[in-house]
Amino acid sequence: MPSEEWELIDEELRELRRREADWDYIRGLPPKLREAIEVYIETGDLWISAKIAGMTADEFNEIRIRAGILH
Amino acid sequence: MSLPSTCVLDACFIIDWSRWRRRHLIKEIFSAGFMPEITLREVITEKPLRALRELILDGWLTIYPHFRELEEEAVSLILDARRDPRIPRIDPPEALCSILARRLGSALLTENRGIIRAYWLMREKFSPAIVLNSLRLLAYICARGLTPETSFPELIEEYERDSNHSFSPSEVRAVAREFGIE
Numbered sequence: 001m002p003s004e005e006w007e008l009i010d011e012e013l014r015e016l017r018r019r020e021a022d023w024d025y026i027r028g029l030p031p032k033l034r035e036a037i038e039v040y041i042e043t044g045d046l047w048i049s050a051k052i053a054g055m056t057a058d059e060f061n062e063i064r065i066r067a068g069i070l071h
Numbered sequence: 072m073s074l075p076s077t078c079v080l081d082a083c084f085i086i087d088w089s090r091w092r093r094r095h096l097i098k099e100i101f102s103a104g105f106m107p108e109i110t111l112r113e114v115i116t117e118k119p120l121r122a123l124r125e126l127i128l129d130g131w132l133t134i135y136p137h138f139r140e141l142e143e144e145a146v147s148l149i150l151d152a153r154r155d156p157r158i159p160r161i162d163p164p165e166a167l168c169s170i171l172a173r174r175l176g177s178a179l180l181t182e183n184r185g186i187i188r189a190y191w192l193m194r195e196k197f198s199p200a201i202v203l204n205s206l207r208l209l210a211y212i213c214a215r216g217l218t219p220e221t222s223f224p225e226l227i228e229e230y231e232r233d234s235n236h237s238f239s240p241s242e243v244r245a246v247a248r249e250f251g252i253e
Contacts, residue, residue, distance in 0.1 A: 001191060001245055005245060006157070006188055009239040009241050009242045009245075010184060012239040012241055012242075016239070043159065044184055045160060045162065045184070045185075046082075046083045046086075046182070047082070047083065048160065048162055056113045056114070057083060057113040058086050058114045058115050058116045061086050065235050070235065071083075071087060071182065
């Protein structure tokens with residue numbers, strides 16, 4: 001797959017995460033968790049976002065689902 | 072496409088896959104699975120743990136202990152990937168999974184965009200392992216006729232609904248082309 005196609009896919013996924021996110025829920029989260037969620041929305045990287053939140057990837061995934069963000 | 076007989080499971084893959092109603096199909100594709108201990112530590116909620124328990128009790132899944140030399144190779148992979156700006160970040164657990172898959176000649180199952188992109192751009196660093204995300208595994212399941220009553224788009228829809236995972240429409244089209252199931 002050409003590099004431009006990968007970039008298009010990453011952008012589509014980022015846009016989906018931004019669009020589907022429940023921003024009211026996210027704004028109500030404690031700062032550390034909110035930062036982690038915002039990193040996740042931008043990167044889609046579950047592990048690093050979980051570590052910023054001080055959680056395991058699986059625990060953070062539950063927060064992601066509650067925040068309406070697609071993985 | 073032929074797949075190796077074994078696979079290595081990354082946490083971001085199993086967390087979603089374990090929610091899919093047909094998750095057992097993984098055992099029809101691979102005769103055994105491996106998961107590094109560091110990855111297992113990332114899984115703590117009920118559904119993924121129940122799925123892992125089933126796979127362990129079946130004798131299908133082996134938890135792989137941590138070895139220092141795997142860690143050194145993983146750091147080297149992270150640094151190699153970081154030199155190429157086209158590759159998103161690779162984190163240590165995913166890098167360890169890649170090194171284990173390379174040692175075992177397995178398929179690595181991951182959703183990590185960095186690993187997937189690195190595999191396409193520097194395949195020699197992964198060989199003989201191959202890397203698949205859930206989308207490609209679903210395409211393989213479809214191409215092999217393991218779900219004859221369900222089309223690829225239906226399978227995608229079912230997986231997305233069960234797992235709260237979402238695929239990029241462009242990647243779905245590209246993967247359908249890759250597997251000849253357009």
